[in-house]
Amino acid sequence: MRTIKLNKNSHKLVDDVLKNLKASPDLGIYKCVQCGMCTSICPGASQSDYDPRDMVRRVLEDDVSIVDDENIWNCFSCYTCNSVCPSGNNASEVNQILRQMSIDKGEGILKIQSFAAYGDSFIELGVGSVPSKFFDDMVKDVGPEYMNLKLDIEDIRSELGLGSYILPEKSIDEIEEILDKSGFKARLKRIKGSKK
Amino acid sequence: MKFIPDKEILLFKSCLVNVEYPGVESSTCYVFDKIGVEYHVDERQSCCTGLGHYYDLFDQLSTITLAARNFNVAADTGHKNIATMCATCYAILKKSAKILNQNEEAREEVNGILDDSGLEDMEYSSGDMDPARNIFHVAEILFNKREEISKHIKVDLTGFKVASHHACHYCKVHYKDTIEGIRDPNLIDELASACGVETIGWYDHKRVTCGAGFRQRYTNKEASLAVTGEKLQALKDKDVDILLHMCPNCQMQFDRYQPLIGEKLGTEFNIFHLNIAQFIALAMGADPYKIVGIQTHTVPVEPLLNKLKQPFNLKEDQSKRNSLKINENRD
Incomplete structure (x- = not known):
């Protein structure tokens, strides 16, 4: 080498x-x-x-x-x-x-670009979620019942006595503010914008 | 033996438990209530950044600042001890506490970010969170109360071949804090024993990763599933019926992909996957659907429960139920 x-x-x-x-x-x-x-x-x-x-x-x-x-x-x-x-x-x-x-x-950005939507969801909800492309792959690999699970998850959680996993608005605002001041938002923008 | 608390615990929510195996959380709460562990779940707590962190999308500074905020949420309600259901939350929070305590420059930067965000009251002081004495995995809290667990066992789960899968991010990252073995991990095996079930103990591949590998599952799937397949084969060679987990990401890798891997390798694995808290809850007689949450599993758990002497009020196989629903959706 x-x-x-x-x-x-x-x-x-x-x-x-x-x-x-x-x-x-x-x-x-x-x-x-x-x-x-x-x-x-x-x-x-x-x-x-x-x-x-x-x-x-x-x-x-x-x-x-x-x-x-x-x-x-x-x-x-x-x-x-x-x-x-x-x-x-x-x-x-x-x-x-x-x-x-x-x-x-710069080169490494191409390796992580595919996961950028996780960052968006983190900023929006305080919880990251798997980008839709990878989710579609999982539905294909696991089977259509995996899609049903996602559609039913709120009902199943209630059945189990669990509350919502989405954070209160005030907490989401705090997290968004932190991710702005920490430079993560700018980083995410750079990752999404890179066409190198 | 290290100090393990049984009170003032923040049960740290996990993104994958939330939407993949919520039964892990309800089972943990059920068992904690039975054995007298005092805990709190807080809606303000954010995700640890885990999947994004190990995909290299998140930077370390953002991860530790969010950890500082979560540490503040824990302390704010008098629940300073954190117990995680996910091994990656465990590793990320411990590393964050170490950086915040030891790296003055980073700590000041984090506090600057919190100040600029209008969160001055969340500022972190060195020592606020002791990574060894305040941050735990739920399995450790359970291990500390294993004698209490034994008193509540109602369902006989003997008669199955049971093996353990110890999550890498519990055993191998901060290994000086790991209890019950690093290279030959036995924490889950000891908990099964508290339920009256002796596991098969050591097996080839016992300490090998689940294969998820964060980015590998999504962008390098063949390699990821090859690693998982090798471990499943090692378990099949030992005729294992049940694999016990302590991390939702590992459980996903095995439970969600087992049918596909079996298809690829031309073999049927027939291995059930349960988190150790789900297993203990079942052994205590918890309802499979209202507490244990088997309805979110890909490998149906009903055939396992059907083999038990204890009658459970079972629905039809989840797989059948789901296929029915798909047909309804199509109409």
């Missing part, structure tokens, strides 16, 4: 990963001994060319091409790698940070 090494002695990428808000204070990326436990139990690795051990190596070697590597999108976020790492590293967390870097650069 072609790799780009801007500076052999640079630790810029690993430092950027560690500085990211997602990075746990005890993220032990420097402690990685390249044993490969993570890759050996990884469902993404079993189904694709995703290789968490190699991903971590490339971050440590400041190989910035890892950010554009399609394979980082095959992680299942199951954290099995995290639970078996003998060195206290967390490949799953490193993966999530690299994906955000890809989104910030």
Whole structure:
């Protein structure tokens, strides 16, 4: 595989990963001994060319091409790698940070655009919902009774003695305000508008 | 043994429990009431952002700000301890509390956002929420009261082969706080035991993910269902009748897709899927439709209940009921 090494002695990428808000204070990326436990139990690795051990190596070697590597999108976020790492590293967390870097650069936006409607529903209702395209796929895969379930859900919830799951208006307003001030609304607009 | 509360608990609503398996919530409330757990459900609580977060749509700052608001909702009614029905809510809230406590710059940014939103009274101070002592999964609350659970068991569920599926986001994210095993998880198995049911214990693939993988289920379906199929096959190899869950996303992956995966692999799995709270409620004699909520399951639970000595007032198979309704809709 072609790799780009801007500076052999640079630790810029690993430092950027560690500085990211997602990075746990005890993220032990420097402690990685390249044993490969993570890759050996990884469902993404079993189904694709995703290789968490190699991903971590490339971050440590400041190989910035890892950010554009399609394979980082095959992680299942199951954290099995995290639970078996003998060195206290967390490949799953490193993966999530690299994906955000890809989104910030622009390329990664195409990977998440399909889920943008979830953000819209979160802003409108305070609860996210699965975008209609994926819902249609589920109806096809699960069967038409899945559609009936969705049509009946309010009645079923009443039968079970449960109230509405939609938040009161005041709470929805608070959430919308938070998501505006946190920059999420602008982020969502950028995600939806990108035609790259 | 870590501290686990039985009072002042905010039962944290889950987006997938809400609309996929609401019976998980009614079963949890039913069991909590029986065993004397004091809890509150709050209509102001928002979703944790889970699905959007792991789809990488949400940014971490927005997720922790919404968590700070939910922590405030919890404290506001004197229910500072949070118990989640979903493993992803559990992992996201714990991580949020850790960031809010340890990262001063992030905390100030969050409080700035809350101020700008006119929510000054929701500002977060370091230590307001202790991730290890205030945030739990419902299964842990139940485990702490397992002796009380045993006293209320009325229905004999022995005679079935039962296995457990421990959610990754409970066991493997904040594993220092996980109880009853990380690499060989047994929390659900212990709860089944409190109902008088011994599970099959360890099986090949016991700790493997359900396969949902957030974006993988939607954009990489073949890989996602292949992982689920391998686990279903491992369960079939052990002749398992019932798989017990602790996360609605895992339950969806197995229950909703089992027929399709069976079709693809040319095999019938015949495995029933129940959340551990639904299983305990059933064992306590709860009504299958008014409490346990089996009418939202894709794999019908009626055949399982028909095998029990205890008579339940069952409707016809949900699958038949649904197909009838579709015909009505067509007319």
